[in-house]
Amino acid sequence: NALGAILAFMTGAAVCAVLVNWGRQRQLYSVYALPLMLEALMLFPFGLMGTVTLNWNTPFAVPLTVLLLSFMMGLQNAVGSKTSGGSTRTTHMTGNFTDLGMELGKALFWRRQRRQAATVLPAVQHDWHRMRMTAGLIAMFVLGGITGALGFKHIGFFCVVPLALLLLALSVPPFLRDAAHSTELQTLWRRFHQR
Incomplete structure (x- = not known):
């Protein structure tokens, strides 16, 4: 069902907008690094378990892999659009x-x-x-x-793992810079580690 893929794409774009606007509101250096880091963290399980998740059915009658890819495409497209002021689309x-x-x-x-x-x-x-x-x-x-x-x-699905590593290499340094100076990010980080 194409509806599931479209909704996943739109959700990815919406999540990117939330992350970017949240970062801008807090004047973070890692405004665009946050969605890229999320994309990298999603690419790892996709690359490592793509063959397993390929067969997981969802309520939309499409495999979980399709929804995951659509979400990441929406996220990626929104990052390109946000960084270029709306003039660049990267997924089409x-x-x-x-x-x-x-x-x-x-x-x-x-x-x-x-x-x-x-x-x-x-x-x-x-x-x-x-x-x-x-x-x-x-x-x-x-x-x-x-x-x-x-x-x-x-190689199979594993071919995306080096891309995930590259995205992490690009997105983690600005995030760490913000984490060192932002009490809010430090609080979020502590809560994450306590779970």
Whole structure:
């Protein structure tokens, strides 16, 4: 059932928004590190137990693995959107292809316009920075897709464990910096360890 996957995706995006806004409200250095750390902590069990959880049924008639992946995709997409001010989506590329196509169209029109006489209207100018950024995102998306497919084919679900380690390596230092200065985080950490 696609409804379960959609709800899991939206829940992941909502959790990211809650974590980022909670961090901003407390002026934490690790505002974006918190959702990345959560994603890393979810990737570990997925990578280590993916074959087991693949068959666990849920009320949505889809395996738990599908819901877990959808949640992480929503979380990841929201992190990309939040850090870029809403201009970047990381789990789908249609917007990036659209932006790249529009900038290419502007570049072609700009070259044609330069050959013609000057007009009263302002010149159409393309944005090289945006072109490079969208082309880079598309290239990394394709490279990641190929690497992920090959990794899954040869290693299985375990291929995501190195990615989880990388996310932890990126997200833990800012979190530790905040934990050293935030009494609220220290209290939360103590409560977590007491359980």
